[in-house]
Amino acid sequence: MVPASQVLEPLRRTVRETSARLDKQVTLELSGGEVRLDRRILDALKDPLLHLVRNAIDHGLESTEERRAAGKPEAGRLTVRLEPRGSRIAVVVEDDGSGLSPSRVRATAVRRGLLSADEAEKLSDAQAARLVFQPGFSTREQVSATSGRGVGLDVVQATAQRLQGSVDVAFTAGRGTRFTVDLPLTLAAALGLLVRTGTTVSAIPSDSVNRILRLNPDDVGTVAGRVVARLDGEQLTFLPLAEAIGLPRLPLALDSGNVQAAALLTVGEDKVLFAIDEVVGQQEIVVRSLGRHLKGVRHRRARRCWTTAAWCQCSTRRSWCARRGQRRARWLARRRGLASSCVTTRSPRASP
The missing domain is CATH 3.30.565.10 (Histidine kinase-like ATPase, C-terminal domain)
Known part of the structure; x- marks a missing residue:
């Protein structure tokens, strides 16, 4: 200090x-x-x-x-x-x-x-x-x-x-x-909520998670070209988590008429619903840079999960929105830090 x-x-x-x-x-x-x-x-x-x-x-x-x-x-x-x-x-x-x-x-x-x-x-x-x-x-x-x-x-x-x-x-x-x-005052380990989408496990800072819920197909619709979900009388933007962190879009349970698990994230006064498959658990994480040798890697930052020594990658909101260039991406750019909160976890083959 x-x-x-x-x-x-x-x-x-x-x-x-x-x-x-x-x-x-x-x-x-x-x-x-x-x-x-x-x-x-x-x-x-x-x-x-x-x-x-x-x-x-x-x-x-x-x-x-x-x-x-x-x-x-x-x-x-x-x-x-x-x-x-x-x-x-x-x-x-x-x-x-x-x-x-x-x-x-x-x-x-x-x-x-x-x-x-x-x-x-x-x-x-x-x-x-x-x-x-x-x-x-x-x-x-x-x-x-x-x-x-x-x-x-x-x-x-x-x-x-x-x-x-x-x-x-x-x-x-x-x-x-x-x-x-x-x-x-100090950079300590943050508690992350581990969620799975397909074969990918991602960590979302727990203090950004409002709640985990299930959506019925009737709860989701389109308004002015934007996919929204109705929740507690509000229309909230609904987005697959895999898409938000730069991964290929995966089939949703909603696509086949089934109930869909979702994470409601709150950042400031903004709320966004992300489609997930399931909650895996919680884990402490610490943000670490990829370093100058990997500074050219796009849309990613590194995170180290100390409790399991697993390596993580997190998608950066700014580069993702610049890459997409869509109206929805512009809208997300005004929603502070949501995509940058998500990290993709993979177990390392060997500790560095």
Whole structure:
């Protein structure tokens, strides 16, 4: 465990250089440097914090003239703080700028082909705000040293998910934007629910599983080209787990008119039903990278199941959705981390 000041203090230089390049006055406030975190988490936080700070200065804080006209202090205020919350930590990056513009985000999403105009119009402001985490998303038309390259906030979300955390955004028009990254204090083994689809056993983080249930054929239908299941008065997206993790689609019990087992996953406020064959059990798992030698492997990350020394592979949501390019994949891309939660387990021939 190491103090968070190791990643907070270098942000002072980042703020000085970025504000000078953009000709903006910025006051940086840091707090929580005494909080101690797992070194792996702290190291992984470096790039996401840089992206959030640069994003706040470039997109959030107004120019000196704009702030003066709005009756604000000429120097924008940028706060980066760590807030311990039991066994977890909240990393907050907050500015007192103009606030995120949902309408501008919607327009950008439509222009870049992420959504149709009708889909964008149906999004609430909170849902529209989360589009900033989409890969390649940027409201800047021109590329600069700071913005427009389409690399940034998607890195923040991907890192948070990899560290068993999440990221959220809140805003108030004319008053500022706040990004909150919720993370564990340490990377410990997570409890996974083992489920079988065909001959493949997959592990789903237990804290994402709402419940296991059985669906009748009458419970499943199609709405606007999307397969849905009716559950407790709601229409939820229904998807075979094998398809979600990049495996060939397997016949479902529903196809022959039989009852189908399914796992209801909850991530934030979103719910999705995945078709499975059966629940095998529970097991502790720890996320591990495949390493640089296998970095070219697509759609997979490695997981080690310590209790059985079995090797696992997990499909990454981002690459899977990019590969499919379908409307349903776009919809799933807005559902945070569901596909990336699934790991395919195979027993190794020999321990490395």
